[in-house]
Amino acid sequence: MTTSPLEPADLRTRVDKALAAFLAGQQDRLLAIDPALAEVAATVTEFVLGGGKRLRPAFAYWGFRGAGGADSDGVVAAVAALELVQASALIHDDLMDRSDTRRGVPSVHRRFEKLHAGAGWRGSAGGFGDCAAVLLGDLALVWSDELLHGCGLPLTDLARARPVFDTMRTEVTVGQYLDVLTQATGDTSLERAGKVARFKSAKYTVERPLLLGAALAGAGPEVSAAYSAFGLPLGEAFQLRDDVLGVFGDPAQTGKPAGDDLREGKRTYLVASAFGALDEAGRSELETALGDPRLDDAGVERLRAAIRDSGALAATEARIEELMAGSLDALAAAPIDGEAREVLHRLAEAATRRSV
Template structure:
């Protein structure tokens, strides 16, 4: 937050609008699980990092959270989400702020554009947090390629997710590829790798961390898919109509297609991705996801992946403290209501 204070002061001096840093600060203060910064620190410990020189690592962890703000602000535009973390989504808040003297559709357009720019700034600033973290040249050379991979992967994952939207099918592999890129690598594997790289870890350690991270990350996304349809919006901060209304190509939906009767398939085709989806439509879809067994199958996929991640931990040769922290993280990722 000191970093944002500096940006706010610089903006004021330059006569630039204060709403940019205000909006980002408000967004970052609204909570979120801070999964990535936490895993970055655990990865650093896993690589043998210890107390004395933790300040640069904490700043790298903060840069991951700033990057995540970028990702969520842009995602919410693409997913047409009205809310996030229990508050109006950034593009909605900015549309309201700039509504005076404009038509509703012009205000919406300004809101989206302004949110695109605030996301862009968060991405640029996540970079600045990273390179000004006080890393030595070796650490920087080790960590930058991993950060690049992470960014490319999550953007491709989101691209695949977006362009599959509205046209879901029974293709489970595609749904799992989306969850691998958009979530498993981005949320679990790469933050661990980044922390480990800061500690100068071996390739073997990174592979051991991947063996844990990828199945766990898929389980995390599968849980998210369930929460996105059945979860309590007060707990997730996300309304549970969005995924259905956008016709998201998730594993849950792919499995429903695979096991649907002709009638059920017709209902899926008719209702998924329908812009004016009603509560009753959403109810029909939820029932159908249960009746086809898709819901239970996803629970099964989560369990399998959770167990895989646990087994990977057993053979990873990590210190007991690190293994315990990762075990707790795994539990939290797959059993949660938000």
């Protein structure tokens, strides 16, 4: 039996193919400028094609199909541009968090730090790696724009989608700033944690991709409103699952060291819930250890136990279920194509039941 070109597994293959073709062209452009850019081209290509769930293109594609859009290679290329936005965000995020790995391999700033050190170049190897990560993240963001607008769809369709794409990129950037600000100020309120989750991740993971697909298809306000009602709570549930995995996830599956979010001092919904539930001594212990890059495995386990025993883990899991229920109710009532509704339901389950 052949696989339908509309099935999610095949969509991922098509997205990867569109990305690979685009990045091959970009590599040729960079090498024509200077052979020294080979490492830049290879790093971005490997980062983009080396993993990822492709959830954002999937939500955008099925948002498009649900709104009556017809399948084409052009729309697949358009939604693939979201993976370059994601690459930019992750490269910069790893740099800001001083993360050593991503998906089980060295993060971009560490890769270029090693390149500098291995070549015996002048100056700081760490500083060189940091600069490279900033520039490669910026390059991925620039290329996201280029891929979207070179996808081959009619200019009228792209003009409708442009405001959504621009709003999404602004939201994820300022959401990241709010995350950094929250760590610096030590704000432990659930309100702040919720806002960071919405703008850093929730909106650009689900809601904005859905709205991008709707705009490309020329959907009316009823469909867009339904997508927001479905997508925003689902995106928040996705981020809360990410928060849980950042503390309790298995490094063999997540590709990052155990407890990295604790060492980075992330003030997530999970952590904010713990601060609200712990007694004064427990809050003091959590406050002291949170954000300590020297926190060893035993220290991580003590904080895990404190968070679990406070009821914060159970509260976060309950919040995920609550958000999921509201999201799926909105999806059931959405005025969209039945096949798209079924696939979006499966995507919602995959986004929140995951272990990576």
